[in-house]
Amino acid sequence: MSPEEVARRLGWHKTKLYRIERGESRLILDDLEELLELYGVRSPERESLFQLGRDAWKRGWWLAYRDLYQGESFFVMENDAAKIGFYAPNLLPGLLQTEDYARCLIRAAHPDMADDAIQRQVQVRMERQAILTRRKPPRILAVMDEGVLRRTVGGETTYKKQLEHLLELGKRPNVDLHVIPFQAGEHMGQEGQFTLFEFPDPEDPPVAYQEGLFGDVYVEDVADMSRYMLAAEKSLDAALSKAETVAFIERLAKETR
Template sequence: MTERRSPTVRRRRLGAELRRRRETAGVTIDTVAARLECSASKVSRIETGHTTATPRDVRDMLEIYGVTGPESEELVQIAREARQKGWWHPYSTVLTGAYVGFEAAARSVRAYEQQVVPGLLQTKDYANAMIRAARPDITAEEVDHRVHVRLKRQSLLTQDDPIDLWVVLDEAVLSRPVGGDVVMRAQLDYLVEAADLPNVTVQVLPFEAGGHAGMDGTFAILDFPDESDPDVVYAENATGGLFLEKAEELRKYIFIFDHIRAAALRPEESVAVIEKRAKEPLWTSRLKGFG
């Protein structure tokens, strides 16, 4: 299997390795900052993966920690890779680049969605309509860029080393005609096609399930092939989202996802429901009821 190298994940791994070596050496962040003649916040942001470190900075930091030779060169090389630009970089002003970077290197994604079809499973017309509705404040050009990136991300499902995607959709997702009748029916048909891929599992959480473990909101759990890269949870919101990496946070969301998928319809039943909704949409019957 080919490793999908993502600068986002490399930066995160580098930060964790630098922090571990600093703590092993018994050196404080303030001491490192003084030696490098930079701010303590910069050192902290490097360690948390929020700032890209130069190979020179990494070499100097490792020298402070007493790390030399092949071990040092390996981390310096990771620093070089972390400074490379991902394919999504030109669109960084219109998307959550960190999430796309994590997704690009993930082995699997487990997601729960309450309102819309996840980006990896959206049609072009649905994506366009959804983004326009959710972001009335952005320009048509920005919408086009977001749609372009969203569609390009979908190659992760069909490339030589595809990610495994397991999605649980609230039934509300199937019942809201984003983009209108024609667009939504085509989207539901596409969901059925995508669910036929061996690496894609789609479940529907029906209204009849009542209250459930996922009522606090939408999230995705990303798992990576290298043990050096721990799982991460992305909880989405209107301002972009929140990344959660602490062990107890991960355990909580894995627990929640397991309960949601247990409450949802089985995959084959879910596909049957989606097919039925494409032929007999709830929104048309509701409109007749209001007539």
């Protein structure tokens, strides 16, 4: 098979395969599994290659929590991205949440989960936020619906601390917060919550990510990505400016006891 044929059959952008084969892009275990399956690699070679793959990722802090997730694609992209765009009509993005706020959301989403398991989920979310304070943090763009900011998650105290946390985050040069007010009416971003990852190397195409009740979806196809990019553009067009958003959050915080 030609590289073009492999990329087509896996639903990848061809530059992704080129960069993996040249050793210029990290090979995550999910992608390794897809390649081995397509190439018909069987035991014992398969196990040997998987062990090499696992050894290559031992430095990833998230491996301590691998029992909570299906693969590490999300962590790798979040860690490597130069820009992360959140388009949030329903939920406040995890990278922006306080610990108490995150705990309340996780408990609501998993009402049958044991307390210790919930705590581990919270720990993962807090550890992810380390990328915001590293020497070269990614640029964060969060476009949130007004309803997300008005929802009193965890009671008045937790909610107010979350608003105050957003105001602190908004002071960072790499963080841009925007709210879409109710008065903006309908807009394209209402169709669903998604995240856009953009990478430092222009040869690495952007990836869209959507999380749902029945699993995660990663989108790299050029035609599909164009729709996500358009939804991102239209969402930002409907949103308040950064300064207007700060003023909006300050008003909400003052209204909260």
